[in-house]
Amino acid sequence: MILPLDLILLLFVFICAIAAITVRDLLSAVVILGAYSFFMCLLWTQMAAVDVAFTEASVSAGIGTVLMIGAVSKTKRRSKD
Amino acid sequence: MFEFIVSHYNYWMYIALMMVGFYAMMAKRNLVKKIIGMNIFQSAIILFYISTSVKRGATVPILEHAHEGHGAVAHAAHAVDVMQYANPLPHVLMLTAIVVMVATLGVALAVAIMIYKRYHTLEEDEIMMSIRRG
Numbered sequence: 002m003i004l005p006l007d008l009i010l011l012l013f014v015f016i017c018a019i020a021a022i023t024v025r026d027l028l029s030a031v032v033i034l035g036a037y038s039f040f041m042c043l044l045w046t047q048m049a050a051v052d053v054a055f056t057e058a059s060v061s062a063g064i065g066t067v068l069m070i071g072a073v074s075k076t077k078r079r080s081k082d
Numbered sequence: 083m084f085e086f087i088v089s090h091y092n093y094w095m096y097i098a099l100m101m102v103g104f105y106a107m108m109a110k111r112n113l114v115k116k117i118i119g120m121n122i123f124q125s126a127i128i129l130f131y132i133s134t135s136v137k138r139g140a141t142v143p144i145l146e147h148a149h150e151g152h153g154a155v156a157h158a159a160h161a162v163d164v165m166q167y168a169n170p171l172p173h174v175l176m177l178t179a180i181v182v183m184v185a186t187l188g189v190a191l192a193v194a195i196m197i198y199k200r201y202h203t204l205e206e207d208e209i210m211m212s213i214r215r216g
Contacts, residue, residue, distance in 0.1 A: 002136055011095045018099055018122050022106040027114050034118055041125055049142045049168040050132050056180050057125075065121070065184050072191040073114060076198040080112040081205055 010044045031069040038062035092133040099126035111206045113194045124183045135169040143170040
């Protein structure tokens with residue numbers, strides 16, 4: 002566990018979480034959520050949880066983003082808030 | 083006391099992320115935004131569990147040369163210093179939680195698509211208005 006890397010990754014994760022719920026375009030919100038998942042994945046790799054990291058990268062960042070993009074393309078892309 | 087608070091910064095960030103997700107679930111009116119908030123909430127809980135398994139100076143919980151040799155000498159060599167490895171039990175628990183997270187995400191998105199097909203909108207207030215109108 003490396004302290005400066007941990008702090009920087011935690012900051013990026015928080016910024017991505019705030020941006021994902023603030024952006025009005027739903028497709029960009031979904032892509033920012035994918036970036037959030039990949040930053041989480043890096044965070045777990047440096048916390049020595051490699052099995053959780055690659056499960057997160059394949060299942061949550063991969064399949065989750067694909068599912069959400071499919072849902073957004075089937076419904077409306079604009080959001081009011 | 084101050085050092086105790088500062089040294090547990092992972093837990094403070096876990097609380098902040100959890101509240102961001104909770105705010106999105108409660109205050110946002112768009113259904114996809116609510117689902118994004120649920121996703122953030124769940125991965126914040128996973129961050130909490132993984133943070134409990136971290137030890138200072140520990141490495142990945144994989145044994146090197148685990149199958150070498152037989153007999154008493156090998157048994158002595160297999161005695162593992164626990165403080166060298168991160169605790170693998172929370173990792174295994176959270177693998178299940180990630181899979182459950184994607185399953186709930188899929189079901190929630192399917193329900194949102196069905197709602198959109200019926201009411202032609204994803205905004206919660208418009209859906210409530212068209213329900214009240216009958």
